[in-house]
Structures are given as structure tokens and as C-alpha cells.
Amino acid sequence: MPKVLMKGNEAIAEAAIRAGCLNYFAYPITPQSEVAEYLCWRLPEVNGVFLQGESEVAVAYMIFGAAGAGVRVFTTSSSPGISLMSEGISYLCGAELPAVFVNIMRGGPGLGGILPSQADYLQATKGIGHGDCRLLVMAPASVQEAAEMVMQAFPLAEKYRNPVMILGDGLIGQMMEPVEFPDHLRSEPSNKDGWASSGMDHRKSKTRNLVRSLFLDPEQLNRHNMDLRAKYERMKAEEVQYENFNTEGDYQALIVSYGTMSRVCKTAVNMLKEQGIEVGLIRPRTLFPFPEAAIGEAAAKVSCRAVLSVEMSMGQMVEDVERSVRGARPVQWYGKCGGEVPTPEEIIEVVKTTLASDLSRR
Structure with missing residues (x-):
């Protein structure tokens, strides 16, 4: 139709x-x-x-x-x-x-x-x-x-x-x-x-069913x-459902985001690619059950240095992301609340800052 x-x-x-x-x-x-x-x-x-x-x-x-x-x-x-x-x-x-x-x-x-x-x-x-x-x-x-x-x-x-x-x-x-x-x-x-x-x-029915x-x-x-x-x-x-985006090859950082916020993150990923920075994204389509195994596997990739949870909240999903990563990589949160939607440019800046901080720790 x-x-x-x-x-x-x-x-x-x-x-x-x-x-x-x-x-x-x-x-x-x-x-x-x-x-x-x-x-x-x-x-x-x-x-x-x-x-x-x-x-x-x-x-x-x-x-x-x-x-x-x-x-x-x-x-x-x-x-x-x-x-x-x-x-x-x-x-x-x-x-x-x-x-x-x-x-x-x-x-x-x-x-x-x-x-x-x-x-x-x-x-x-x-x-x-x-x-x-x-x-x-x-x-x-x-x-x-x-x-x-x-x-x-x-x-x-x-x-x-x-x-x-x-x-x-x-x-x-x-x-x-x-x-x-x-x-x-x-x-x-x-x-x-x-x-x-x-x-x-x-x-x-021969048997009763009491609710x-x-x-x-x-x-x-x-x-x-x-x-x-x-x-x-x-x-x-x-019933676990999720989407992988730009995770086929190597990437320096992994973003986890859901809902319409993930669409903004996809734009940021594409803009970062144009700047020579590869970033993968996993979008949970089910929040319970949460795609723990997929996120954990993606974060453990050798090229991945950091994981970023991007949300329109004060960091509610980041707890599940941290549990999925299990300490294999540092996990950061970025988000806004109250109706403001993070822009692709803001996400790009956070990714660059996160990667720079990871380099300084090394």
C-alpha cells in the first residue's frame, strides 16, 4: 500500500x-x-x-x-x-x-x-x-x-x-x-x-479461570x-532488538543512543567520518531486554577507545551501558533534559574531547 x-x-x-x-x-x-x-x-x-x-x-x-x-x-x-x-x-x-x-x-x-x-x-x-x-x-x-x-x-x-x-x-x-x-x-x-x-x-471451558x-x-x-x-x-x-550503524570496520569510539536522539547521533557519526574520525553506533530498539551482549562486543573491539551514552535525560541509560561494557572501556554520558535536543555539533565536540582525554590518560 x-x-x-x-x-x-x-x-x-x-x-x-x-x-x-x-x-x-x-x-x-x-x-x-x-x-x-x-x-x-x-x-x-x-x-x-x-x-x-x-x-x-x-x-x-x-x-x-x-x-x-x-x-x-x-x-x-x-x-x-x-x-x-x-x-x-x-x-x-x-x-x-x-x-x-x-x-x-x-x-x-x-x-x-x-x-x-x-x-x-x-x-x-x-x-x-x-x-x-x-x-x-x-x-x-x-x-x-x-x-x-x-x-x-x-x-x-x-x-x-x-x-x-x-x-x-x-x-x-x-x-x-x-x-x-x-x-x-x-x-x-x-x-x-x-x-x-x-x-x-x-x-x-470445564475449568474456571479467576483473574x-x-x-x-x-x-x-x-x-x-x-x-x-x-x-x-x-x-x-x-526479544532483544538493536541496530548497528558504522560498526563494520574499525572505529575509535562507540555511541549508544536510542529513539530520535539516535538520529541526531547518526548525523554526528557521518560528519565525524568526513573529518577522518570513525565512530560506531548501536541503537537499542528494545530497552528491556537491553542489548547487553551486542554493546559489550562492540566496545571490546581493539580499535575502540571509549563509549559514549547520548540521551535526552540526566544519564538514565548510562547505567545499562556501563553494565554492558563491564569496565572494558571508559564510559561517558552526554545529554540534555527539559526539551533541548543535543545537536550533532555538540556530540562531535564531546566525542573529540572524550578521545583527547583518553589519549592524555595513556
Whole structure:
């Protein structure tokens, strides 16, 4: 099908419909409110359900109820809104219910601002809810990739019976780019009898299925958490996604960056190449699971002297980069927050300074 020019938020909305999700509950917050604006007229056209909740807290439990009934469901929000949903997200993890959450990040902490940020990295990958819950987290770098990841997220949520989060900075939601919705990514809900409630015997199943996350027996709760942990380990084994850029030959430094920030870094890498300085880049497409092995291998290359984590945050991803590098190379962080986006020229200067510091240490 031909590509159409769409704003990122609208492409996310349409992608969910194309993925077979006709249930959307949300509460408006900048910079992602266009998703709801689009779906409030689009979903009725396809016999879908749109409902604006009275708060993000309420929305999280609307998601819980719909997922527990066995239907595909998703929501979109931005940073403070996701914080309010975090209790419900933990309940979804505990009850092993599939759902998709899209966070179009804005600056913080607190109310912060409405401009783009990547300051929810730690929240999404390590602190999304109480207990030992984890989400599979995907990070698009373009409108096209955002649409594709949304379409991929629903079957992944059902595969693992776990919420999936699409983590995009505000630029992803607001920029306009050509986009298409690949037919091969369309899918139908699968195995819903495996998780949907049948507690009132209204299904033909001979066994009841009660949706719950409460386990008062400590041994039973421990077994449940061990099962969840095994599931998260399976995600690490099967779902790591990343992009290599300019890593085929030798390079003096390695940049790790994700989302639209990685596009700025690619420009810097190309500009440095023109100046005779080779720099490789790895872009994580999944933030959990994180591409630890790929980054560790790239950093260990003999020609590589330093690793740089470039983010629109105060250094949240750098901890995962350091763990991946395991001390093989010095790791530096560079970033801005509050809506300012580092420029290619700034990144070039940081790379040169980092390499010069490495030479002085030698």
C-alpha cells in the first residue's frame, strides 16, 4: 500500500486498529493527546470502543478489566500519566494479562514541561510498578518504526501474557513522516482462553479461570514470582532488538543512543567520518531486554577507545551501558533534559574531547 504523511500520534492510533485492537481507554495529556483525538472518531468507524476515563488511575483499571475479559486493549499517555498508571500496570503483570501502553515522554520531574524528553527510561525499564514486575519495552526512532512496533506489541503481549510498553520521546508523537502499515504485521488475538476470566462459568471451558494478582500463601507467591522471572528471562533470550550503524570496520569510539536522539547521533557519526574520525553506533530498539551482549562486543573491539551514552535525560541509560561494557572501556554520558535536543555539533565536540582525554590518560 502507498505511504501516507501522518503525525506520529495519529500513526500510532491507526497502527493499533490495523493490529486488531478496537478498545482504547485514555486520559488526555500533552504531547500525545492527538492519539485520543484521532481514535474518538476513527474507532466508531470500525465498531471499536473509545472511552475517556476520569483519570489515569481509572484508565489503568479499565485496561485491567478489558484484558481480563480477553480483548485486545491499549492506552497512550505521557510521563506523569504513566506514573499514575503504575499501580494498575503492576496488577496486570501480577495477573499475567496482555496490554499495550504507549508513553510519549515529556520533561520532568513533577509537571516538568511539555517538550520531548527521554527521562522515563528508568521508570519504564526498572521501576514501572511495585513488586518484581517488568515490561517488554520497545523504543522507536521514527514514525514508521512507531507504527510497526505498535503492531508488533499486541502479539508480543499475548505471547508473554504481560504488558508491553512503546517508549517514545515527544518528537516521535509530534513529527510528521511518511508511513505505511505492513499487512504482514496484522494479527488476531490468540489464546485468550488462557488468560481471560471464566470465573462465572459463562464459557464452555470445564475449568474456571479467576483473574487475580493476590497470593496470600507466601510459598505460592514465591512460586508465582519465580514463574514471572523465568518469563522475563525468556524475553531476554528471544526479544532483544538493536541496530548497528558504522560498526563494520574499525572505529575509535562507540555511541549508544536510542529513539530520535539516535538520529541526531547518526548525523554526528557521518560528519565525524568526513573529518577522518570513525565512530560506531548501536541503537537499542528494545530497552528491556537491553542489548547487553551486542554493546559489550562492540566496545571490546581493539580499535575502540571509549563509549559514549547520548540521551535526552540526566544519564538514565548510562547505567545499562556501563553494565554492558563491564569496565572494558571508559564510559561517558552526554545529554540534555527539559526539551533541548543535543545537536550533532555538540556530540562531535564531546566525542573529540572524550578521545583527547583518553589519549592524555595513556
